[in-house]
Amino acid sequence: MRxxxxxxxxxxxxxxxxxxxxxxxxVLLEKLTREKNxxxxxxxxxxxxxxxxxxxxxxxxxGDIYEEVRxxxxxxFDYVVLSQTLQQVIDxxxxxxxxxxxxxxxxxxxxxxxxxxxxxxxxxxxRAPVSRELPYEWHxxxxxxxxxxxxxKRFCRDLGVPxxxxxxxxxxxxxxxxxxxxxxxxxxxxxxxxxLGRD
Amino acid sequence: xTAGAPCRITRxxxxxxxxxxxxxxxxxxxxxxxxxxQGLEVACGQRLAPIRVAYETYGSLNEDKSNAVLxxxxxxxxxxxxxxxxxxxAKPGWWDIMIGPGKPLDTDRYFVICSNVLxxxxxxxxxxxxxxxxxxxxxxxxxxxTIGDMVRVQRRLLEHLGVERLLSAVGGSVGGMxxxxxxxxxxxxxxxxxxxxxxxxxxxQAIAFNEVARQAIMADPQWSGGHYYDGARPEHGxxxxxxxxxxxxxxxxxxxxxxxxxxxxxxxLSFNFEADFQVESYLxxxxxxxxxxxxxxxxxxxxxxxxxxxxxxxxxDGSLVGAFARASARYLVTSFTSDWLYPTYQSKAxxxxxxxxxxxxxxxxIEAPWGHDAFLLPNERLDNLISGFLERMERELxxxxxxxxxxxxxxxL
Numbered sequence: 001m002r003x004x005x006x007x008x009x010x011x012x013x014x015x016x017x018x019x020x021x022x023x024x025x026x027v028l029l030e031k032l033t034r035e036k037n038x039x040x041x042x043x044x045x046x047x048x049x050x051x052x053x054x055x056x057x058x059x060x061x062x063g064d065i066y067e068e069v070r071x072x073x074x075x076x077f078d079y080v081v082l083s084q085t086l087q088q089v090i091d092x093x094x095x096x097x098x099x100x101x102x103x104x105x106x107x108x109x110x111x112x113x114x115x116x117x118x119x120x121x122x123x124x125x126x127r128a129p130v131s132r133e134l135p136y137e138w139h140x141x142x143x144x145x146x147x148x149x150x151x152x153k154r155f156c157r158d159l160g161v162p163x164x165x166x167x168x169x170x171x172x173x174x175x176x177x178x179x180x181x182x183x184x185x186x187x188x189x190x191x192x193x194x195x196l197g198r199d
Numbered sequence: 200x201t202a203g204a205p206c207r208i209t210r211x212x213x214x215x216x217x218x219x220x221x222x223x224x225x226x227x228x229x230x231x232x233x234x235x236x237q238g239l240e241v242a243c244g245q246r247l248a249p250i251r252v253a254y255e256t257y258g259s260l261n262e263d264k265s266n267a268v269l270x271x272x273x274x275x276x277x278x279x280x281x282x283x284x285x286x287x288x289a290k291p292g293w294w295d296i297m298i299g300p301g302k303p304l305d306t307d308r309y310f311v312i313c314s315n316v317l318x319x320x321x322x323x324x325x326x327x328x329x330x331x332x333x334x335x336x337x338x339x340x341x342x343x344x345t346i347g348d349m350v351r352v353q354r355r356l357l358e359h360l361g362v363e364r365l366l367s368a369v370g371g372s373v374g375g376m377x378x379x380x381x382x383x384x385x386x387x388x389x390x391x392x393x394x395x396x397x398x399x400x401x402x403x404q405a406i407a408f409n410e411v412a413r414q415a416i417m418a419d420p421q422w423s424g425g426h427y428y429d430g431a432r433p434e435h436g437x438x439x440x441x442x443x444x445x446x447x448x449x450x451x452x453x454x455x456x457x458x459x460x461x462x463x464x465x466x467x468l469s470f471n472f473e474a475d476f477q478v479e480s481y482l483x484x485x486x487x488x489x490x491x492x493x494x495x496x497x498x499x500x501x502x503x504x505x506x507x508x509x510x511x512x513x514x515x516d517g518s519l520v521g522a523f524a525r526a527s528a529r530y531l532v533t534s535f536t537s538d539w540l541y542p543t544y545q546s547k548a549x550x551x552x553x554x555x556x557x558x559x560x561x562x563x564x565i566e567a568p569w570g571h572d573a574f575l576l577p578n579e580r581l582d583n584l585i586s587g588f589l590e591r592m593e594r595e596l597x598x599x600x601x602x603x604x605x606x607x608x609x610x611x612l
Contacts, residue, residue, distance in 0.1 A: 047564065047565065051565070055587035057594075058561075059561050060561050063562065068554075071555055072555075
């Protein structure tokens, strides 16, 4: 299991209600259901992934996260998770507001664009960074946003959304091991994970 | 111009598919009958008694009665959902690919029940049945029915079989309407529901196609106002009705792949009104074959019931969210990309209403080019969705029973 998902899982209280936006095949939900007895729901845009998640016995809706999140009543969930999807979101501020409407807490993880390897690539080669965390070329990337940890924090402040927990981690995209980065996280961490609350 | 390849009709698509046999079938099956002597006052106020219900069951009800799965057939289906009647019976039941040992509706685990709907013509009471008051077939004196009437009869059948709760109700198309009706009418009876390729109300387009089909029957002089059972039947009208239905079950792409403009056993256009094209020949063949097994009046009554079905009007005062406020089932909703008879937006509307009620719902729009018929064709995705969902339902029902029934219903939130 991806290390950022392990961190997210550790933040979620047992027996809580969890909505996972962009849940893929439901790895996080499966773990949370099994180990923490949460009531989980996922939304996944890809038919094959959504189908696999449902076939595993998870409650998952095949659809677009913006459209699907709107249908839930206020505070329907304790946690709404958006893991490694923020960089593909067209309108992050309305999505995060919506997440905090349907959920008490929202947890967001994303690849840190200002990671030193990315900076170095751009500085030395003058080309768009391609790394294990951001493995795409400029023309085929699904990522439409570049999100440094420092900018995300400022974004939360501007949005008036309190950051309840944050951790920066260093790991590789599909690596199940990692470490937290406390020293110069905006430079040295490859991912940021934030728990946001209501103001 | 060269002749197209002869049209090989190997698979009868259309709500009553002959899919290639797959895996083991259930043991020899037998059609059974349940008679409700006291009958039922149906929605229009008329009393129907007695009511006969043809049904089949596969597998067996377990000790704590937690494994019953009700299968609801589509418009022109019947209670013969799986298995063979005898060793020389070439054709298995209509959903044999889904029901049987090791299949998604696994008869080693589940007690599967399928009955012919009220108003049908495959053993259950319908317009071709004898009216006890006159000693003659009802014909058009048969009361106009609703999906709710069908479901009420099914409920009595289940009670007769000792089933007190359904692990799941499963069905596609008009069968899916029955699934939805079940879950809203009898929320405590339905632990989970799997409506496939269906809608909570017909669109104007769907009603329009049904009306044209009904007009084809009623315009046939042999229909005789619905009282034709003494003489010739409105076969031509029924065949045309079936042809219309068929078109709505396919898709532009599936018709292009299956027929395109290929000619039927000829090298050139005939310049008369014979079946030049394979698609014409296919529709004629399907129409004529249908006439052998189906009653024209049943077709009228069943299409009318489907057109009348309107979950939000019946149960929600015009609000679909209001209708699902009654429900407590866990749902698996499935639509197919090329189904233009019951397009995905209609399934999404249901899913939305379920979510607004905090119900546990899974939804998948399956990519399939075959139109509405897709739900009856072999599809690995659908198999996996249904078997995974049912396994979870089995676990959750067991857990709920262990907790003395103190569940939160199907409310996920």
